Amino acid sequence: xxxxxxDGRRYDVDVPADKPLLWVLRxxxxxxxxxxGCGIAVCGACTVHVDGDAVxxxxxxxGEVAGRxxxxxxxxxxDQLHAVxxxxxxxxxxxxxxxxPGFIMAAVALLKDKPQPTDRDIDEALTNICRCGTxxxxxxxxxRAAAIMGGAS
Amino acid sequence: xxxxxxxxxxxxxxxxGFVGVGWWFAQERDRLGDVRLFNVKSDQAALNGWVKxxxxxxxxxxxxxxxxxxxxxxGLAMLVAEExxxxxxxxxxxxxxxxxxxxxxxxxxxxxxxxxxxxxxxVDGARWATGKVAGVLGISxxxxxxxxxxxxxPMRTAGAVARDLLLRxxxxxxxxxxxxxxVSEGAVRRRDxxxxxxxxELVDFVGDLKPVxxxxxxxxxxxxxxxxxxxxxxxxxxxRGTATFGIDxxxxxxxxxxxxxxxxxxxxAVGFDLKGELPKEIKKVVIVPGGIAAIGTSxxxxxxxxxxxxxxxxxxxPAPKLDSAALWKQYEGLLETGSAALxxxxxxxxxxxxxxxxxxxxxxxxxxxxxxxxxxCTARVGKRGVEVWxxxxxxxLVRKVAAETAGVATANVTVHTTFLGxxxxxxxxxxxxxxxxxxxxxxxxxxxxxxxSREEDIRHDFYRPMALARWRGELxxxxxxxxxxxxxxxxVGQSSSDAFTERAFGAPALGQPEGNAVENPAYAFPxxxxxxxxxxxxxxxxxxxxxxxxxxxxxxxxxxxxxxxxLGKDPFTFRRELLADKPRHLRVLETAAHxxxxxxxxxxxxxxxxxxxxxxxxxxxxVAEVAVEGGALRVTRVTCAVDCGPVIHPxxxxxxxxxxxxxxxxxxxxxxxxxxxxxxEQANFPDYEVVRLAEAPAMSVHxxxxxxxxxxxxxxxxxxxxxxxxxxxxxxxxxxRLRDLPLRLA
Ligand code: FES
Ligand code: FES
Numbered sequence: 086x087x088x089x090x091x092d093g094r095r096y097d098v099d100v101p102a103d104k105p106l107l108w109v110l111r112x113x114x115x116x117x118x119x120x121x122g123c124g125i126a127v128c129g130a131c132t133v134h135v136d137g138d139a140v141x142x143x144x145x146x147x148g149e150v151a152g153r154x155x156x157x158x159x160x161x162x163x164d165q166l167h168a169v170x171x172x173x174x175x176x177x178x179x180x181x182x183x184x185x186p187g188f189i190m191a192a193v194a195l196l197k198d199k200p201q202p203t204d205r206d207i208d209e210a211l212t213n214i215c216r217c218g219t220x221x222x223x224x225x226x227x228x229r230a231a232a233i234m235g236g237a238s
Numbered sequence: 239x240x241x242x243x244x245x246x247x248x249x250x251x252x253x254x255g256f257v258g259v260g261w262w263f264a265q266e267r268d269r270l271g272d273v274r275l276f277n278v279k280s281d282q283a284a285l286n287g288w289v290k291x292x293x294x295x296x297x298x299x300x301x302x303x304x305x306x307x308x309x310x311x312x313g314l315a316m317l318v319a320e321e322x323x324x325x326x327x328x329x330x331x332x333x334x335x336x337x338x339x340x341x342x343x344x345x346x347x348x349x350x351x352x353x354x355x356x357x358x359x360x361v362d363g364a365r366w367a368t369g370k371v372a373g374v375l376g377i378s379x380x381x382x383x384x385x386x387x388x389x390x391x392p393m394r395t396a397g398a399v400a401r402d403l404l405l406r407x408x409x410x411x412x413x414x415x416x417x418x419x420x421v422s423e424g425a426v427r428r429r430d431x432x433x434x435x436x437x438x439e440l441v442d443f444v445g446d447l448k449p450v451x452x453x454x455x456x457x458x459x460x461x462x463x464x465x466x467x468x469x470x471x472x473x474x475x476x477x478r479g480t481a482t483f484g485i486d487x488x489x490x491x492x493x494x495x496x497x498x499x500x501x502x503x504x505x506x507a508v509g510f511d512l513k514g515e516l517p518k519e520i521k522k523v524v525i526v527p528g529g530i531a532a533i534g535t536s537x538x539x540x541x542x543x544x545x546x547x548x549x550x551x552x553x554x555x556p557a558p559k560l561d562s563a564a565l566w567k568q569y570e571g572l573l574e575t576g577s578a579a580l581x582x583x584x585x586x587x588x589x590x591x592x593x594x595x596x597x598x599x600x601x602x603x604x605x606x607x608x609x610x611x612x613x614x615c616t617a618r619v620g621k622r623g624v625e626v627w628x629x630x631x632x633x634x635l636v637r638k639v640a641a642e643t644a645g646v647a648t649a650n651v652t653v654h655t656t657f658l659g660x661x662x663x664x665x666x667x668x669x670x671x672x673x674x675x676x677x678x679x680x681x682x683x684x685x686x687x688x689x690x691s692r693e694e695d696i697r698h699d700f701y702r703p704m705a706l707a708r709w710r711g712e713l714x715x716x717x718x719x720x721x722x723x724x725x726x727x728x729x730v731g732q733s734s735s736d737a738f739t740e741r742a743f744g745a746p747a748l749g750q751p752e753g754n755a756v757e758n759p760a761y762a763f764p765x766x767x768x769x770x771x772x773x774x775x776x777x778x779x780x781x782x783x784x785x786x787x788x789x790x791x792x793x794x795x796x797x798x799x800x801x802x803x804x805l806g807k808d809p810f811t812f813r814r815e816l817l818a819d820k821p822r823h824l825r826v827l828e829t830a831a832h833x834x835x836x837x838x839x840x841x842x843x844x845x846x847x848x849x850x851x852x853x854x855x856x857x858x859x860x861v862a863e864v865a866v867e868g869g870a871l872r873v874t875r876v877t878c879a880v881d882c883g884p885v886i887h888p889x890x891x892x893x894x895x896x897x898x899x900x901x902x903x904x905x906x907x908x909x910x911x912x913x914x915x916x917x918x919e920q921a922n923f924p925d926y927e928v929v930r931l932a933e934a935p936a937m938s939v940h941x942x943x944x945x946x947x948x949x950x951x952x953x954x955x956x957x958x959x960x961x962x963x964x965x966x967x968x969x970x971x972x973x974x975r976l977r978d979l980p981l982r983l984a
Contacts, residue, residue: 104536105538108536108537108538112535112536112538115488117482117485117486117488118478118479118480119479120610120659121485122611122612123923124691125692127922127923127924128610128923130610158479159478161479162477162478166477170477178477179307179473179477180307180309181305181611181657181659181660182307182472182475182657182659183609183610183611183657183659184659185477185479186479207931212930212931212932214923214930216608216609216610216660217660217897217900217901218897218899218900218929218934219897220930220931220934221896221934221936222893
């Protein structure tokens, strides 16, 4: 049994310790917000937070996150939408939407490190893939989220 | 030539493109749909096949097209909401059952292998017949940038019919004469604006009221919603992470299956040997069409088991030794001596007094779609029939193939279309349906979700065909300034439309090139000749965003630049001259050039390139600005102008242009599928790289109002011009002409 804390809830799962976190979330906990895109940590669709840091959950063995706080897109704005999600709605970012949970989680982590990121910071930190090409909307939304969060503090 | 009256009517209907088709079907009562069609629940009342209301004051619109990011739910719902004067915040959408009423006629008309300008008895006859067939077959398809073009009149008509019904229902309820009532802002009101009934209060009063046959549609000047960038219906769920894609389908008792497809094209699994005991996580190993599947309780486990747990015996496909170098050789031979399946000549050939020939050969490789959501399909086969959940672009085909695979009548198959994590043409295909239903047959009553790894997805696609083209231009240099006298293009490639119709309908291949691979450039060349050679091939090909335009625009627009250079003209000026009699094209071209600051100075190493293409009913021009520094190519800025006729939702138009640009840029800079030993060499994003944020140029999109009455497509037309615009910009920056895709400096 591996003890997990996901989106504030505790779970005990009976899975091999080398099963990637992504598949434990999607298959064992029915948390399907984090997406599968490549399985080898190159696309970012599966991004979640572990203790507040963005990780690509397809390539993190679940054994490594036992007892640590995992946050997914589904938990991020459960009670109240996160500022990044509000910015994403205001800028109407998603097209097909499949990559967006990963981008949003990566953006939240970026803004924690750099509350006022430059375009260059955004380009360097958000290395996820969007096949629909929502990149300029993403840039705008990250700046908007920074403004919302800056205003709030 | 004098046309018979009947011929003139048919030609007129067909020639008017979408308006003709819309009108034609608006006359057919069944396009409105019966009130029983659209899954009516107890607290709801259907007003026709496209719209229902419920007691909570919602307006629920049937959207029979797949939402794959193009904003179709929003755009189509707006058509109904506009004509019935609903409030945008009360509108919801639902996927209706598969029914002929929701057919897409425009897509099949577009798919014919004729340039839109080509007319004549055979062509018009074929268009007419196809329209008829589409109507009879009732194919529900999302693609070809046709959704809005196809729905523009039928769905507005449905809204207008609904509005009239609500008015009469309110009269029935209140006793006020219908003539004294109006509908506005989601309620029926007296002329002074006082609310007589909210829509939700009319659920019980619609009853047996009959729809009017020919409702009056609004004049565009009266539009309140159309033309506004309303909030997209699909956005909140996609931002919360609660939108259900195909991969997210979770049904009670569901199993998961991973697949290995046969390594060589057209191969199959013929048997397998387990390396040990079947682990408890694996329920069954099943040979499926094209490969082998492991079905179990965990996809992750099943996928690993296919690598570690068994040895598969494969039967190789028909071309196990195929490789890209040999294919190019074959194409080069066909370019020289292959007989053309289609030739077309416009204008008279004139002999130049002193000719000079400009010639160039261009290449485009196979491309994978690489939708962000890997291929998947979930199916259950049981006593109650077959149920399929799938992100797909054609529920009609899904249903047909599921029925065939399970050996039941189509009436026993239900298809649920989820959100699509990208489509781009890949999700017309039904290969996954066959595999999922085969797995489901092995596990009666249990839903089985087949999911491909990214590696399977890239290696077993239906690829954008590779293509080879040679352009030749003839100049007359007898006078002081050289003059263009004519151009000829010879093009070689597989036909994706032939391949698709064979696969999907079992129809014999026509041996014709895919329609929009051979569309004429918009330019008024003094003489134009096209020869298209169709290649056979073992590599499966299919529809890839913008289809044939995706490579032929690169060939055509690169060569127009080469001609300008040979004539000593500015590429923008030269195009303007050739478009002098096409005012809409000209305005689009000029807008892009003007907004990009065409002609203004740039730093050394920078260059601008321009390209234009009319496709799917819209005209798009793009100016790319590139920087070539230290041997590296960077696209810094793209300026795009588009005339897509009446604009339903400006922001979606802009987003789709940006989306098309990035998709096309990924292909222009990186995209290349190569073949070795009968298999695809690429497998995942590191070797099939795409544009990411750091490579994404600054983009601006300018919508041009060319006063056209017809709605154009927007999902695809943004893709074709970007590759030649970039190649032309590289030439401007460096003097180096790149004629092969992807664009590589060295
Ligand atoms: S699925 Fe994890 S990075 Fe792509
Ligand atoms: S919105 Fe479709 S992949 Fe990003």
